[in-house]
Amino acid sequence: MAKNLTTLALASLLTLPLIGCMTTNNVQPIATKPFVIDSETYQSAGKSQRIKFIVLHYTVSDNERSIQLLTKGKVSAHYLIMDNDDDKIYNLVPEGERAWHAGDGGFAGRTILNDTSIGIEIVNKGIQPQYKDALKDSELDYHPYKHFVEFDEVQIKKVAQLVQDIAMRYDISPKNIIGHSDLAPSRKIDPGAKFPWQRLHEEYGIAAWYDEADKQFFMKETQLATPTIPEVKQAFRDYGYQINSTAEWDKASRDVIYAFQLHFRPLKPTGQMDIETYAILKALNKKYAGRDDFY
Ligand SMILES: [Zn+2]
CATH class of the missing domain: 3.40.80.10 (Peptidoglycan recognition protein-like)
Known part of the structure; x- marks a missing residue:
């Protein structure tokens, strides 16, 4: 009985390190004493949050x-x-x-x-x-x-x-x-x-919204000079929307208009471009101009 126990104990001692090696992908200690990570002495200026x-x-x-x-x-x-x-x-x-x-x-x-x-x-x-x-x-x-x-x-x-x-x-x-x-x-x-x-x-004070006076200004401006479809699409892109480059309001492009209206003109989401929708887009671009960091 005593002999059996000793054999078992010996067997465990022999197999344990082997299992350890297998599960850690043969990682060996690099130094007897681990190197130290120093996070205090030097700091980079160029950095930003991962969550955007x-x-x-x-x-x-x-x-x-x-x-x-x-x-x-x-x-x-x-x-x-x-x-x-x-x-x-x-x-x-x-x-x-x-x-x-x-x-x-x-x-x-x-x-x-x-x-x-x-x-x-x-x-x-x-x-x-x-x-x-x-x-x-x-x-x-x-x-x-x-x-x-x-x-x-x-x-x-x-x-x-x-x-x-x-x-x-x-x-x-x-x-x-x-x-x-x-x-x-x-x-x-x-x-x-x-x-x-x-x-x-x-x-x-949460999230973006346009200023009413800017919207009124851009409504008048748009009535005087109708923008082309590529110009309107570029304004969507400037704000952040992904939109295709076709020179027409195909279904995918109208989906973008609808998404924009759901957000910024929710009482009348139609999927159709109109003066008010474009004026709101221009007002938003005026207020929130500029791009985030892309480094
Ligand atoms: Zn969802």
Whole structure:
């Protein structure tokens, strides 16, 4: 009995280092004493935050289903705002890790936004059930304002607190606080026409909004001289939208107009270019001119 135990103990001693080597890919110690990382003596001036965007979404589901989707599957978000009237904001993915919420698309010259954004999902059904199929048998290409579901007041307050905090910590530019539709206009329409961007800007200083006087000025200017389609498309590009270079308003280009209107002219999102839409775009470009760092 005693002999068996000794044999077992010896066998363990012999096999343990072998297992260790296999699991660490044969990594050998470099020095007997580890080298020291000195983070104090020298510091680089040229640097910036990795997080550059906040992307807002709605879940198209209720609380229960949203939790299922965002915790069990291949879709996720850093934060989830449910529609309970309580004091909770749920953090599902640590901010230092990537959440899988943005998908294909781009904004402000960057693509693969999961790398550089914080994603916030808000529980909201999106399109009201009676309008779900409204585009199928009608002249409508896009859902108008009244088809969308309202957000609860408590959700807006939670979004305001969360976005304010994240934007401040990462020094995020107001125009880089966007909706999913802004970065993927042909795939997504969330957070929809009833997400109150203007109110968030005016009441809480969050995200971008144009000045009314600038809009009026550019409306007059546009009435005097109609811009060409390439000029209008360039203005979209200047603001950050990805848009093609065709000299027509094809479906993909109209999707960009619609995404822009959902965000900045939510009461009348048509997917058609008009003077007011262009004037708002010009007013935004005037106010938020300049590019982010691209080093
Ligand atoms: Zn989304």
